[in-house]
Amino acid sequence: MNFILKILKDFPAYLWSGWGSIASILLFIACWDVGNQVYGNLVLPSPLETFKTLSLMLQDDMVWEEINVTLYRAGMGFGISLVLGTALGLLAGFFATASMMSRPIVTILVGMPPIAWIVLAMIWFGMGNETVIFTVVVASFPIVFVGALQGTRTLEDDLKQMADSFKLPWHMKLIDVYFPHIFSYIFPAWVSGLGMAWKIVVMAELLATSNGIGASLAISRSQLDTPTALALVVIMIGSLMFIEYIILEPIKREVELWRH
Amino acid sequence: METLKVQNLNHHFGFTEILRDINFIVEKGQVLSVVGPSGGGKTTLMHLCANLLDVEEGSVENSFISSSFAFQEARLLPWKNVIDNISIGLIAKGWKKNLADQKSREIAIKFGLEEEDFDKFPKDLSGGMKQRVSFARALVVNPSLLFLDEPFSALDIGLKRELQTHLIEMVQEQGLTILFITHDLMEAIRLSDKILLLEADPGHVIKEFNYDLEQDKRDDKFVYQETAKILQDKTIISTFELELK
Numbered sequence A: 001m002n003f004i005l006k007i008l009k010d011f012p013a014y015l016w017s018g019w020g021s022i023a024s025i026l027l028f029i030a031c032w033d034v035g036n037q038v039y040g041n042l043v044l045p046s047p048l049e050t051f052k053t054l055s056l057m058l059q060d061d062m063v064w065e066e067i068n069v070t071l072y073r074a075g076m077g078f079g080i081s082l083v084l085g086t087a088l089g090l091l092a093g094f095f096a097t098a099s100m101m102s103r104p105i106v107t108i109l110v111g112m113p114p115i116a117w118i119v120l121a122m123i124w125f126g127m128g129n130e131t132v133i134f135t136v137v138v139a140s141f142p143i144v145f146v147g148a149l150q151g152t153r154t155l156e157d158d159l160k161q162m163a164d165s166f167k168l169p170w171h172m173k174l175i176d177v178y179f180p181h182i183f184s185y186i187f188p189a190w191v192s193g194l195g196m197a198w199k200i201v202v203m204a205e206l207l208a209t210s211n212g213i214g215a216s217l218a219i220s221r222s223q224l225d226t227p228t229a230l231a232l233v234v235i236m237i238g239s240l241m242f243i244e245y246i247i248l249e250p251i252k253r254e255v256e257l258w259r260h
Numbered sequence B: 001m002e003t004l005k006v007q008n009l010n011h012h013f014g015f016t017e018i019l020r021d022i023n024f025i026v027e028k029g030q031v032l033s034v035v036g037p038s039g040g041g042k043t044t045l046m047h048l049c050a051n052l053l054d055v056e057e058g059s060v061e062n063s064f065i066s067s068s069f070a071f072q073e074a075r076l077l078p079w080k081n082v083i084d085n086i087s088i089g090l091i092a093k094g095w096k097k098n099l100a101d102q103k104s105r106e107i108a109i110k111f112g113l114e115e116e117d118f119d120k121f122p123k124d125l126s127g128g129m130k131q132r133v134s135f136a137r138a139l140v141v142n143p144s145l146l147f148l149d150e151p152f153s154a155l156d157i158g159l160k161r162e163l164q165t166h167l168i169e170m171v172q173e174q175g176l177t178i179l180f181i182t183h184d185l186m187e188a189i190r191l192s193d194k195i196l197l198l199e200a201d202p203g204h205v206i207k208e209f210n211y212d213l214e215q216d217k218r219d220d221k222f223v224y225q226e227t228a229k230i231l232q233d234k235t236i237i238s239t240f241e242l243e244l245k
Helices: A002-016 A019-039 A047-058 A061-094 A096-111 A114-125 A129-153 A157-165 A170-208 A213-222 A226-255 B042-049 B082-086 B088-092 B097-110 B127-140 B157-174 B185-191 B220-232 B234-239
Strands: B003-013 B016-027 B031-035 B057-062 B067-070 B145-149 B177-182 B194-199 B204-210
Touching: A002 A226, A019 A047, A047 A061, A047 A226, A061 A096, A061 A129, A061 A170, A061 A213, A096 A129, A114 A129, A114 A170, A129 A170, A157 A170, A157 B067, A170 A213, A170 A226, A170 B088, A213 A226, B003 B042, B016 B042, B016 B177, B016 B204, B031 B042, B031 B185, B042 B057, B042 B145, B042 B177, B067 B127, B082 B088, B082 B097, B082 B127, B088 B097, B088 B127, B097 B127, B127 B157, B157 B177, B157 B185, B177 B185, B185 B220, B194 B234, B204 B234, B220 B234
Parallel strands: B031 B177, B031 B194, B067 B145, B145 B177
Antiparallel strands: B003 B016, B003 B057, B194 B204
């Protein structure tokens, strides 16, 4: 409880430190506008037009429905990877043999292009939710798994020995010695797994479904509706930035105070 | 009577023999040092005595009510501040958090830490401060037997002297017992009642030195004289390979 209060207390200061990022985003938008003036509206609509389209879209219930569908798929996929990846990663980390055996499998999972997974999933599951969720799981699971595995493998013997010498009971070893170390590996892995899930969900939807943000993107492409396509991209990026900078980063800062 | 009794202790890592036939007894209130060149199995011996390694051959009987360990490096938990690091042993023994914190603060002050340091994480502490915290952590639990594994080796002489003085005080006032590992003969002579000389490959005791004068009466002159004397000893010369080649 104290912990959450502390995060909330430090939140305004954190937001205030964001002016630099805002300046760089504005600079990016300025470059975008230059691109619009050079290449014209069809290739690259101006930021103003894009944001106007975006605000019109956000008043439309249909669009919100599409967003919800995508959120559900990404959430399901990421949720499964998070639970499965963390549990299996920890388990593999505690056994030398398991961690040795899982390495090549992880390499295969990471090395296989997501687009190939989508093709396979379409054959296995047809067009629909399962295909998208499966692809998201396959893409973000290895990231979480590796994070958990490394967190467990890198526990220091020195500290374990110290804990033994003070006869720490098992729950203290878990909470005070193992958990903070493992968490400092798992949490960043969760964040990158989430980013991956959010990217993959759109790609899978574009190819394998008839609804969701990805499918809307495919429709706007076929109608050469560039402002709508860009507005959809803005929704994707905006929501990812919100989750990463407004929700996750403050938590990470508080949790890893001892590091920086 | 609390004692630590080591009998016919042998130890191997794989096919390498580390320790051969170690025998000694540490009695309550005694300071026993094990000296010898680096890599001679001293730390292994200590870990066997402190039950951090399993005894394979021979026996280690420890009847001390409580013990704690100060390592060569501070080994602090990087995610805990100074006070939480010190109090960990007390919490493990089931103390209430606020009582443990209070006792930790008292001992932290005694070991030369300042109130403004209490909330710092180990990354913000100097090497000397970390070692102070490590000592405070080992001593706050009021151990009957203290294991010291070369904890002074990375410290400047002022801090070394200060921490040693604290230890001598506790030995004399509370009957603290210490099993001390070092490669520094002067340190051993300042603190110990008995010194065991451990020769390497495999580690075995080849000589024993006794010092009867009480630790607080040992001034610099005594320590220097005894060190000079011990450095003339033929066994010491050959064990530490002191002769000029």
